[in-house]
Amino acid sequence: MHTMTAVTPDTSNSDKLNKKRYYITTPIYYVNGAPHVGTATTTVLADATMRYQRLRGNRPYFLTGTDENARKVTDAADEAGKPTQTFVDEVSQRFVETWKLLNCDYDVFFRTTEERHKRVVQEVFTRLKASGDVYPGIYEGWYSVADETFFRDTDVDEATQTARETGAKVERVREETYFFRLSAYGDRLKEHILANPDFLIPETRRNEVLAFIENLRDINITQNRSGWGIEVPGEPGKIIYVWFDALINYLAESGWPENPNWDTLWPADVHFMGKEIYTRFHATLWPAMLMALNLPLPRHVVGHGWWLVRDPKTESLVKGSKSGVPLPLPQQMTALLEERSGAPEAICVDALRYYLCRDIQLQSDAEFSVDMLITRYNSDLANDLGNVLNRQLRAKYFDGTIPQPSEHDADLMAAARDAVAGYEAGLARFDWGAALQSVWSFVGALNKYIDTKAPWTLAKNGDTQGVATVVYQALEGARLAAVLISPVLPSAAAAMGQQLGIATLAAEGTWEEATRWGGLVPGTPIGEATPLFPRIDTKKPSAASTNPTPSSKKNSKNMSTSEQEPTFAPIGEPGKTTTPSDSAPAPATPPAPTTPAGDTVTIDDFAKIQL
């Protein structure tokens, strides 16, 4: 479905091609702290894309993991007073827990401290050394431990011995190291980029890379030390530079080179990442390394922008950081939604996933705020999506069984076709914002359809056939919406399916069938109809409008919701790693129970949903 102008298309072996997995990756994340909503965005985008490919029958394979060989990891471990391996295990576990909470269904959690990874990295090094792409030389210059980076003279302020860009302390080093012949690949890379317009996404990043590769220089890829990290084969005093090591994980997962079937996984179909590691690493160094190895390049490299947050002091938008205004943790956001809405955790997780996918921008940065999260929750999820289903299922003229329509509504079907087309077009560019917009314009059409047809009036007039037709169309529309949102809101979609009396919303590989009008089977009894997304009352005073961080609320909040989630592992103590003290005064809000008494039944019901 995408332009398949791969450099070395292996179309000869169709048998093998059929077995090729649709390979999706996130970066392997630095183990420098618990993942925040920015990191979560990358993983959720990848997870949603994986689920979409699964729906389409493309056998996805989803990799995420952690990058653990950096030298500063040992420093952080020392500071924490722990053995490095223990420290790394613990931090890595934070990622595992967060992805579990966020319902990210990866196939492998890759850790660069695994033996199999080290072997492949050394194999790559050995091969490139033999081919001359890796060669020994003398490096003299500045190195920053904090940044894991070598700097040029012009990048360093010699007076203070700090890197201009980062302000980090640098030290003068002169050593015999190995270089990678990056400079040799600029032209070929440029050719490939120009020949494959959708290789680098979005456009702005593509332009950046084209400018960047005009003047490539060879890079130093080893350090003279020993200990933590991957050794240069046969040279115990040298460690392979962490970025050179890390990127190889994507390939190592395939089992290359020993596994004869490595090409059922490689090349990757799409690498997702934030923009900061896009140009230098994923769009330049990594493709160059692959070219040097004579291996095919990934089909798509997709970068997204950053979340910016409002600095309460200056009122300006700043990028989240540990020192300044922190980006919230996903756990804080879902806890906040749980408390404000009374919805079960899985539904709040979906709501967060929705916000992240809906509002992140690929080509630029975007603002992250609790207000916008709540607006998305109320307007899009509660008022539009949740209500359009609920208003039919609970209608007095509806008897609880999918009715038999006498005809299908051509206009509504056309709107459905448009929605699917817009959705597919958006996702061909990995643009979830556009895809979701397309779904919501269809939800709008559904609401309008119901109002126009006014089945309640038909019911009063005794037109049972008319009622049956309208209700069927409305519910069928809700079914289609559920299918389309399922990659982003898997739990909510499953709940919608359950309410519609459907066992499985869409079997794998039946995309055409799942999106065809008329999927609901007349005569099927529906499940229990309860509001999916209980509305958040924004009139009630909130703890802090801009700064969320309800870490301390976790204790005081209604115990019922936190105890009914056997599906997820405990999320630890999210409040611990950040400093939510910035502006948030005590959450002087009325205690949790935001919903009328009757709703507890609802909540319990949702907790039973199998995810």
Place this chain on the structure above:
RNA sequence: GCCGAAGUAGCUCAGCUGGCUAGAGCAGGCGUUUCAUACGCGCCGGGUCGGGGGUUCGAGUCCCUCCUUCGGCACCA
């Protein structure tokens, strides 16, 4: 400094290769419905499309110039 992108309604943004009275969502106002989660639907925007020049029968849409903002320039989702 160099390179790139962007400046369109209160907010977030669509507007592709120039062409009907400049659009959407959110927020706000008014009206209305009652099937529904005080939800839905309808109506309401005197916006100099950053400023100034130019090309054209016609320009957010192309060219020049100026201003502002943001990003990349080998650390960070």
